[in-house]
């Protein structure tokens with residue numbers, strides 16, 4: 412059993428509720444598929460906190476001590492939530508803030524695909540519980556009405572990969588940045604809790620991760636295509652070295668964004684920050 416620095420801050424009641432929530436199968440599907448890569452149903456270790464700095468840090472600490480694949484770290488509130496590119500992830504009460512430890516044993520070039528695997532699971536969980544269809548803005552944003560409702564952060568250290576997912580569930584929009592929204596804000600009848608959302612999210616992530624592990628990115632791309640909000644849209648793409656304009660056209664079989672550049676051909680991009688130009 413890993414010896415966690417934050418052990419005393421764990422919340423056993425929350426851990427029991429989350430363990431119940433993540434157990435079982437995706438609603439509406441027969442439990443016929445044995446998920447090979449994750450622990451059996453309900454056996455994933457869960458570490459839950461009323462508040463913590465960042466679930467990413469706890470997950471990395473656990474991973475460095477050998478925590479098993481599928482281990483879930485969850486917080487009701489984060490004091491140092493972080494996003495991509497060194498940004499802060501504002502994490503007040505009402506959100507789902509979780510990190511899942513993976514040991515994918517895949518070439519480093521494939522690891523960024525996990526951001527899209529998680530985006531797919533997040534969008535589907537939101538659709539299941541809130542009845543609304545979010546759009547995915549490559550590579551890691553989940554949007555409702557053009558505003559960010561969830562974000563994904565993938566960090567690899569050694570053989571372990573930590574996938575962090577933040578979803579604004581019942582969060583008061585006044586507590587969020589202006590470009591963000593919450594499920595409660597966009598769906599008046601929404602009644603699920605952050606724990607319920609985590610259950611739906613984890614089960615879908617486990618299933619899609621297994622598909623990715625067995626069959627690669629192509630089936631993920633097929634499922635993602637209808638959710639990609641960008642295709643056919645004029646965009647600006649900023650990378651570490653360039654700022655380019657064009658029209659986003661598709662994902663390739665590696666999860667790279669294909670952009671028909673204003674100044675020339677279609678080019679694949681592995682990383683970057685997309686702004687819609689409409």
Ligand code: BTN
Nearest residue numbers: 465492493494495509562575577
């Ligand atoms: C982004 O959109 O830039 C990524 C945001 C990722 C936020 C999640 S919340 C759970 C986990 N812990 C963190 O500190 N960050 C991720």
